[in-house]
Amino acid sequence: MSRHSRTPRKVTGAVAVASAAAVALGGLLAGGPATAAPRAQTVAQDAGRQQHAVTAAYPSVTRAEVLRRAAKWLTANNGGPVPYSQSKVWSDGYRQDCSGYVSMTLGLWKPGPNTVGLAGDRSLTTPIRLGSLKPGDLLIDASGSNTTRHVVIFEKWTDSSRTSYWAYEQRGTYGTTHRKLSYGLNAGSEYKPYRPVNISDGSTPAPPPPSTGSWPTLAKGRTGTDVRTAQYLLAGRGYRLAADGVFGSDTDAKVRAFQKARGLAVDGVIGPKTWSALVRTVKKGSSGPAVRAAQIQLNAHGRNLVVDGVFGTATDAATRSHQRSRQLAVDGIIGPVTWRSLVGG
Incomplete structure (x- = not known):
C-alpha cells in the first residue's frame, strides 16, 4: 500500500531536476528525517522520473535477481524482516511499504513509485494474463485508498492446481513476508497481474534459497x-x-x-x-x-x-x-x- 499518490504535473528538463534536488538537500541541511514531506516527495519522484526518461531506461533485472532482492529484506533488520512504514525509508533508500519494496527489487528510482503508479505507468509494467505469471511478476490492487491498495511479488505456484502461490510482500504489522497467497485468483478480485517492463528471463540461474519465513511480531493486544x-x-x-x-x-x-x-x-x-x-x-x-x-x-x-x-x-x-x-x-x-x-x- 502506498500513502502518497504522485500528482500529474509538467516537469521540464534540468530545471525541475535541480529544483527537486534543492528541496531534498534543504531537508538534509536542516537536519530533517530520512523521509520527506508528501509534497516534496511527490515533486522529487516526478523529477526523478523525468531524469530517468531523458538518460536511460531502467536497468534490466533478471527474475532470479528480483527474488534474491525480495528475500534479502526478510532478514535485513538484524536477522528479522524490514518493518512496514508508509513514511520511512530503509537504509537502501527505498520506502518501507509494499510499493517501495517492489521498487527496490526492480531497481526503480528511490524511494519508489506508489502502487497506482506501478499499475498505471506503462513504462514500468504491462498487464498480462494470470496464466502467464512468471517468477518476479506482480499482482496489484490499485483501487481504493492507501489503506487498501497493495502489490505482491509472485514467486511460483504452490502446486499444479494453481489455487494459490508463493509470494513476497511488505505488509502492515509483519513487514517483509514470504507466504502462500491467493490474491487475484477469484473472479472479481481487484488484484490484477502485471509484468515489470525491465524484467528479463535471463539464463536459467539457480533458484533463490528456500525461504524459512519471517518471525511475526507479537505484543499486548494480539490474539491467535x-x-x-x-x-x-x-x-x-x-x-x-x-x-x-x-x-x-x-x-x-x-x-x-x-x-x-x-x-x-x-x-x-x-x-x-x-x-x-x-x-x-x-x-x-x-x-x-x-x-x-x-x-x-x-x-x-x-x-x-x-x-x-x-x-x-x-x-x-x-x-x-x-x-x-x-x-x-x-x-x-x-x-x-x-x-x-x-x-x-
Missing part, C-alpha cells in the same frame, strides 16, 4: 495461534500461564520476565530475538508444552494432529511433510529453521 504458540513456549521455559491465545497483561509480564532473564531488551514485544530465545528443539520422543506449540503450528499449516504434547509417530510424519513442502532438510526435527518456517510461514 501465534500468541498461543508463544504461551506454550513460555510455559516450556518455566513460566506458568494459560495458553488461551490472548496476549494480555499476564502474558506481557511473563514475556518481560523471560526477556530480562535472557539479557534481551525488556519491552514485552516478541520479535525475532525473543522468538529465537523462546523456541527449543523437539523431535520424536519429546514431550511437554513446546511439543504442543509445534503441534498447533503444524495444524495451522493443514495437518490434523491431536494437541497432546507428545511427539509421536503422527507428529514426526507431519513435521517431515512440512519440511518437505518448504524444501528444508527432512529429518523430523523441529529446530530453529523449522520453527521459523512454522511460525513465520
